[in-house]
Amino acid sequence: MSTATNEGRGRRMGGAAGGTPSTAAHALLPSPEPVQLVDPEGHPHPDDRYPLPDGDRLLGAYGRLIAGRRINDQANALVRQGRLAVYPSSHGQEACQVAAAVVLGDEDWLFPTYRDTVAVITRGVDPLEVLTLLRGDWHAGYDPHEHRVATQATPLATQLLHAVGVAHAAKLRGESTVVLAMCGDGATSEGDFHEALNFAAVFHVPVVFFVQNNEFAISVPLKNQTVAPSLAHKAIGYGMPGERVDGNDLAALLAVLGAAVDRARDGGGPSLVEAHTYRMQAHTNADDATRYRSADDVERWVLKDPILRMRTYLKTLDLLTEESEQAFAADADATAAVIRKGLNTEVEVNPTELFEYVYTEKTSQLREQAALLREELARDADAAAAGTDGSMEGDQR
Ligand SMILES: Cc1ncc(C[n+]2csc(CCOP(=O)(O)OP(=O)(O)O)c2C)c(N)n1
Numbered sequence: 001m002s003t004a005t006n007e008g009r010g011r012r013m014g015g016a017a018g019g020t021p022s023t024a025a026h027a028l029l030p031s032p033e034p035v036q037l038v039d040p041e042g043h044p045h046p047d048d049r050y051p052l053p054d055g056d057r058l059l060g061a062y063g064r065l066i067a068g069r070r071i072n073d074q075a076n077a078l079v080r081q082g083r084l085a086v087y088p089s090s091h092g093q094e095a096c097q098v099a100a101a102v103v104l105g106d107e108d109w110l111f112p113t114y115r116d117t118v119a120v121i122t123r124g125v126d127p128l129e130v131l132t133l134l135r136g137d138w139h140a141g142y143d144p145h146e147h148r149v150a151t152q153a154t155p156l157a158t159q160l161l162h163a164v165g166v167a168h169a170a171k172l173r174g175e176s177t178v179v180l181a182m183c184g185d186g187a188t189s190e191g192d193f194h195e196a197l198n199f200a201a202v203f204h205v206p207v208v209f210f211v212q213n214n215e216f217a218i219s220v221p222l223k224n225q226t227v228a229p230s231l232a233h234k235a236i237g238y239g240m241p242g243e244r245v246d247g248n249d250l251a252a253l254l255a256v257l258g259a260a261v262d263r264a265r266d267g268g269g270p271s272l273v274e275a276h277t278y279r280m281q282a283h284t285n286a287d288d289a290t291r292y293r294s295a296d297d298v299e300r301w302v303l304k305d306p307i308l309r310m311r312t313y314l315k316t317l318d319l320l321t322e323e324s325e326q327a328f329a330a331d332a333d334a335t336a337a338v339i340r341k342g343l344n345t346e347v348e349v350n351p352t353e354l355f356e357y358v359y360t361e362k363t364s365q366l367r368e369q370a371a372l373l374r375e376e377l378a379r380d381a382d383a384a385a386a387g388t389d390g391s392m393e394g395d396q397r
């Protein structure tokens with residue numbers, strides 16, 4: 001039996017290839033503790049491997065953080081007003097959302113989940129087009145090609161395979177595209193997660209898997225999901241480097257994700273970044289988080305809020321002024337106002353569009369269902385014209 005291994009092929013993020021087999025394997029391992037460059041009190045925390053992003057970059061990203069929080073708050077309010085059917089909020093995870101979007105270039109692709117609305121908007125997609133999905137009007141309200149953002153995936157981990165496919169295609173074409181694929185801690189238990197990571201590693205494709213570990217998959221805590229030392233440790237099993245980062249530290253996220261993207265672009269292959277963060281609110285409005293976790297747990301994470309620490313840090317450096325704070329707040333309010341106005345406008349939806357744009361040729365079942373719907377709509381229209389309720393005699397609908 002051959003004892004050949006692939007040790008030596010992998011590289012630490014931003015590090016050099018090679019070394020003895022054991023050091024090469026070791027180089028794939030994540031840091032023992034999540035990388036942190038700014039602590040929860042706003043103090044810098046230097047790290048030899050990851051330089052702090054410069055002030056302008058941090059300030060710009062901080063502005064997006066403020067907008068992200070505002071978008072989350074606005075969307076939650078619109079759910080309560082019945083204007084959105086559902087909103088999986090990223091409240092508390094905004095640093096992950098912003099960093100995932102801003103580390104990419106125009107030629108790159110982002111593959112988000114249902115929770116990543118803020119990342120999609122930060123990348124430049126029109127907020128109203130993004131929220132169309134969560135209003136229930138369309139499967140996706142935006143053109144994925146316009147900003148190179150795939151549709152937000154609700155079936156867990158499916159987007160990871162699509163992301164690997166796009167990265168593989170880009171590599172075959174000789175393009176410099178990098179793909180960043182997002183998923184949650186729960187999604188790492190899916191078979192698709194395994195298939196995506198294995199394919200990506202074997203074919204050495206330019207993809208960054210970004211896992212937002214917010215400690216819950218609806219009501220299931222991480223300890224019931226895995227007993228691996230961390231989710232980042234899973235990477236070594238596929239032969240790619242893993243890294244852990246403080247998911248509420250915008251500076252660390254920009255540095256670590258930025259290094260992973262550079263590495264992929266330079267031909268270094270895939271890697272996995274796990275961000276340690278926390279889902280501050282319920283899974284969605286359909287969930288009651290008080291049934292499975294304590295208020296004290298949530299309270300502990302309030303102190304680690306990504307906005308608070310970055311504000312303190314930027315103020316200490318005199319990078320954030322009263323005026324720029326006001327400008328960021330005004331900008332965020334303007335985005336929220338656009339969302340409010342747009343979602344308070346009634347849309348005319350055509351229910352028969354439900355059957356369009358999926359298959360080039362509809363299946364016989366879909367043709368039958370579409371015909372039934374058309375008949376029902378015609379009956380309703382006739383009834384409305386005649387002033388009756390539209391139901392047929394004996395109709396049990
Ligand atoms: C294949 C699949 N199985 C189950 C579900 C139902 N489901 C929706 S969200 C969710 C939890 C996912 O948790 P995680 O991956 O940690 O992401 P988070 O919601 O915390 O961002 C589950 C089980 C689904 N959407 N898709």
Ligand SMILES: [Mg+2]
Nearest residue numbers: 184185216217
């Ligand atoms: Mg989760």
